[in-house]
Amino acid sequence: xxxxxxxxxxxxxxxxxxxxxxxxxxxxxxxxxxxxxxxxxxxxxxxxxxxxxxxxxxxxxxxxxxxxxxxxxxxxxxxxxxxxxxxxxxxxxxxxxxxxxxxxxxxxxxxxx
Amino acid sequence: xxxxxxxxxxxxxxxxxxxxxxxxxxxxxxxxxxxxxxxxxxxxxxxxxxxxxxxxxxxxxxxxxxxxxxxxxxxxxxxxxxxxxxxxxxxxxxxxxxxxxxxxxxxxxxxxxxx
Numbered sequence: 724x725x726x727x728x729x730x731x732x733x734x735x736x737x738x739x740x741x742x743x744x745x746x747x748x749x750x751x752x753x754x755x756x757x758x759x760x761x762x763x764x765x766x767x768x769x770x771x772x773x774x775x776x777x778x779x780x781x782x783x784x785x786x787x788x789x790x791x792x793x794x795x796x797x798x799x800x801x802x803x804x805x806x807x808x809x810x811x812x813x814x815x816x817x818x819x820x821x822x823x824x825x826x827x828x829x830x831x832x833x834x835x836x
Numbered sequence: 837x838x839x840x841x842x843x844x845x846x847x848x849x850x851x852x853x854x855x856x857x858x859x860x861x862x863x864x865x866x867x868x869x870x871x872x873x874x875x876x877x878x879x880x881x882x883x884x885x886x887x888x889x890x891x892x893x894x895x896x897x898x899x900x901x902x903x904x905x906x907x908x909x910x911x912x913x914x915x916x917x918x919x920x921x922x923x924x925x926x927x928x929x930x931x932x933x934x935x936x937x938x939x940x941x942x943x944x945x946x947x948x949x950x951x
Contacts, residue, residue, distance in 0.1 A: 756939075765840070765927055765942030766879075811879065824940060826871075828878030 727827035734833045741799040745812030752814040760809040840943035854916040859928030871927040
């Protein structure tokens with residue numbers, strides 16, 4: 724299957740850490756991504772992780788991958804009001820030149836000042 | 837490059853009318869995708885092209901939907917006739933072969949309202 728599932732909504736206080744979770748079903752996924760969609764805009768790639776990695780850190784962002792459980796998470800440290808957006812988890816698989824990307828339904832993050 | 841450009845940004849039309857959405861991908865990108873985003877169904881892939889050729893249109897909801905890519909710098913998504921349930925934000929995205937992480941670059945979307 725190609726389902727990518729996320730919870731729909733997360734609310735956190737400014738300064739706290741946010742953890743957005745995602746589960747996927749395809750064990751042959753090669754890359755997993757987190758995209759951010761700000762209001763009225765398209766999706767933008769935030770970060771990605773190769774499937775043979777467990778963790779990737781990029782400034783305030785930490786991505787954790789548990790391949791056994793097919794679970795991906797995005798942790799945002801010191802969450803700011805500007806982090807309020809919809810966050811999409813996505814997976815890709817395939818060989819050769821193209822990897823088909825499947826997106827989750829998105830998690831809306833609300834940051835309370 | 838200016839990024840993926842979509843037009844119009846907003847479209848309001850009456851039920852039964854034909855609607856045409858337009859997209860200009862990033863120069864040099866050989867993959868183009870059309871997505872639809874709604875509150876109920878999230879982000880859905882409708883169709884994608886490689887080198888102007890439609891590869892997978894299994895996400896196109898009905899025969900009322902059609903997409904073309906006459907050249908590497910232009911694509912259209914047409915709905916004829918439109919219905920209120922087609923109201924959504926339609927995104928175009930492009931990407932480039934050979935990049936291992938296959939980042940997709942999205943346009944700003946067209947918000948379609950069918951009344």
